[in-house]
Amino acid sequence: MRSLALVAHHERATAREHAQQxxxxxxxxxxxxxxxxxxxxxxxxxxxxxxxxxxxADLVLSLGGDGTxxxxxxxxxxxxxxxxxxxxxxxxxxxEVEPDDLADTxxxxxxxxxxGGWQLDERMMLDVTVNGERIGRALNEAVVEKAQSGHTVxxxxxxxxxxxxxxxxxxxxxxxxxxxxxxxxxxxxxVVSPRHRAMLLTPVSPHMLFDRTIVLDPTEIIEIxxxxxxxxxxxxxxxxxxxxxxxxxxxCTPSEATARFVRFGGERYHQILKAKFGLxxx
Numbered sequence: 455m456r457s458l459a460l461v462a463h464h465e466r467a468t469a470r471e472h473a474q475q476x477x478x479x480x481x482x483x484x485x486x487x488x489x490x491x492x493x494x495x496x497x498x499x500x501x502x503x504x505x506x507x508x509x510x511a512d513l514v515l516s517l518g519g520d521g522t523x524x525x526x527x528x529x530x531x532x533x534x535x536x537x538x539x540x541x542x543x544x545x546x547x548x549x550e551v552e553p554d555d556l557a558d559t560x561x562x563x564x565x566x567x568x569x570g571g572w573q574l575d576e577r578m579m580l581d582v583t584v585n586g587e588r589i590g591r592a593l594n595e596a597v598v599e600k601a602q603s604g605h606t607v608x609x610x611x612x613x614x615x616x617x618x619x620x621x622x623x624x625x626x627x628x629x630x631x632x633x634x635x636x637x638x639x640x641x642x643x644x645v646v647s648p649r650h651r652a653m654l655l656t657p658v659s660p661h662m663l664f665d666r667t668i669v670l671d672p673t674e675i676i677e678i679x680x681x682x683x684x685x686x687x688x689x690x691x692x693x694x695x696x697x698x699x700x701x702x703x704x705x706c707t708p709s710e711a712t713a714r715f716v717r718f719g720g721e722r723y724h725q726i727l728k729a730k731f732g733l734x735x736x
Contacts, residue, residue, distance in 0.1 A: 459511035463518025464496035509533035519543035532711030594633030599625030
């Protein structure tokens with residue numbers, strides 16, 4: 455490893471301390487270190503702030519929770535760079551290590567996959583378009599939802615160009631398997647192993663008898679058209695990216711890019727799921 459970029463949750467109490475720890479470790483081992491300018495300024499570490507893209511690093515270190523991991527993925531813009539999450543919050547699905555293990559973890563990563571005992575967990579993402587023009591990627595979900603409270607929005611869902619049905623609902627979620635434990639789950643969608651490649655179409659508070667999630671093959675194309683006079687909004691991983699009007703069409707397809715998470719040891723996903731929901735062994 456020759457370079458490391460760090461993305462941090464500004465409001466975590468120990469974020470500055472651990473960012474400094476990572477900086478010092480990199481200095482001791484001759485590894486180039488930087489942070490996005492806004493993160494560096496927020497933690498009073500302006501001397502390591504740089505406009506250099508984090509996609510140029512060999513490793514991106516994310517200090518925070520799952521939200522910080524999503525922001526790190528967004529900043530990577532699809533680049534095939536390893537991402538390691540350090541958990542500064544509650545138990546998360548995406549973060550990997552605890553702060554006390556930071557130095558040892560960096561040493562293991564620098565030693566290489568074989569010697570350090572780590573592997574890359576590649577997660578499917580979505581490419582999202584509006585009226586045929588690419589607007590961004592999502593790791594968890596793309597959501598077309600009502601722009602005003604108190605009203606539903608009318609949406610036509612198409613699969614592979616063929617109309618499926620009209621939804622009168624608060625919105626429609628197109629989720630990845632990684633996103634199946636996020637917004638889609640709160641809308642009564644199923645939990646799907648992140649090892650799968652699939653897309654989930656989940657309605658949010660539909661005013662109709664059909665209220666189930668459809669699990670689609672990744673070769674299929676999902677289109678959502680806004681119909682009627684009520685405006686809608688498009689969000690990607692919780693970030694508003696576009697306002698939508700009657701006739702606007704959002705398209706979702708699996709991206710060629712993947713998020714590449716550094717994992718140590720065995721599969722943690724099912725253990726995290728158990729802990730989140732308080733599931734017992736018997």
